[in-house]
Amino acid sequence: MKVSFAAMLLLCLLLSFSFFELSSAGSGFCFPKCAKRCSKAGMKDRCMKFCGICCSKCKCVPSGTYGNKHECPCYRDLKNSKGKGKCP
Template sequence: MARFSLLRSCLLFFLVASMCFVEVSLAGGEGSLRPEQCAAACDYRCSETSHKKPCLFFCNKCCAKCLCVPSGKYGHKEECPCYNNWKTKEGKPKCP
């Protein structure tokens, strides 16, 4: 009887753990940022641009989807493939 209880507990643990994994993978995020960290990361990324308002808007939008913002104030987009590969209808980069 104890073995059945242990088996049931292990099965329940793996079921809950797999549900957490599916939830994270369905979120569309690839990076290690949490959504509340996006504002600070985008403030830094857009700090030297002359088009600050649109830069912040699109950076925050991209960060919310990808959970990643490339390091630095320009370039380094290869660090975040989701951020790098998201394009506008015209085929231009959506993320600054």
């Protein structure tokens, strides 16, 4: 009984680490790309927030600090509630 409980506990622990690794991989991809994208923005914190949201949904960020949105159509096509572009 104790062996099966220990095995189950170990299995749950391993699974939780793998889920944590997957969830942090997205931010590990998005943060440096958004930092580069927002490096010349006037409101960096706001730019980083929206870039992070867009990156997590689209899994891509256009190159450069402005424009090049044709490289990532999902990023380009996300709209805010007013119908304007959401992503910086």
